[in-house]
Amino acid sequence: xxxxxxxxxxxxxxxxxxxxxxxxxxxxxxxxxxxxxxxxxxxxxxxxxxxxxxxxxxxxxxxxxxxxxxxxxxxxxxxxxxxxxxxxxxxxxxxxxxxxxxxxxxxxxxxxxxxxxxxxxxxxxxxxxxxxxxxxxxxxxxxxxxx
Numbered sequence: 001x002x003x004x005x006x007x008x009x010x011x012x013x014x015x016x017x018x019x020x021x022x023x024x025x026x027x028x029x030x031x032x033x034x035x036x037x038x039x040x041x042x043x044x045x046x047x048x049x050x051x052x053x054x055x056x057x058x059x060x061x062x063x064x065x066x067x068x069x070x071x072x073x074x075x076x077x078x079x080x081x082x083x084x085x086x087x088x089x090x091x092x093x094x095x096x097x098x099x100x101x102x103x104x105x106x107x108x109x110x111x112x113x114x115x116x117x118x119x120x121x122x123x124x125x126x127x128x129x130x131x132x133x134x135x136x137x138x139x140x141x142x143x144x145x146x147x
Contacts, residue, residue: 020044031076032057033115051075057115077119077133079126091123 008025010016013034019025021043032055038044039058046061052073054063064072080098082091101107102118111118121129 017044031115032061033113036115055115056112056117078116079130095123 005026008016008019010019013028013030016025016028017030017035017038020028021038027047029050032049035044035046036057039046039061046058048062048064048067048069049055049058050064050073052063052065052075054061080094082094099120102111102120119129
């Protein structure tokens with residue numbers, strides 16, 4: 001019989017990964033870019049990725065759906081945020097410049113190395129995405145009765 005899982009809080013991923021590597025913690029959900037090298041070296045075993053498709057940086061690792069865990073997708077994403085009252089022309093300029101930067105070879109290469117795949121959206125699409133994520137997380141918290 002498996003022991004009851006115990007939540008172990010960490011200040012960040014590096015500390016958590018160190019504890020898993022040392023065998024003091026059994027598992028950790030990590031951004032793939034932070035553990036890909038450990039997986040390639042055989043120091044960590046990847047059980048699955050929690051995105052809809054396999055990670056380009058670890059194509060040999062199945063998704064949760066592929067290993068039989070349905071409806072568990074919970075991809076990690078990052079976003080560029082500004083204060084709510086930022087003038088529209090500044091938001092549009094930041095968006096345009098960010099898209100241009102994402103297309104430069106050194107940025108594309110660095111993101112790929114980190115296992116990050118840009119989710120290009122307009123500011124309005126990103127706003128809708130954030131609101132949908134907040135609703136989904138609130139529903140998850142309610143369903144799990146987290147206080």
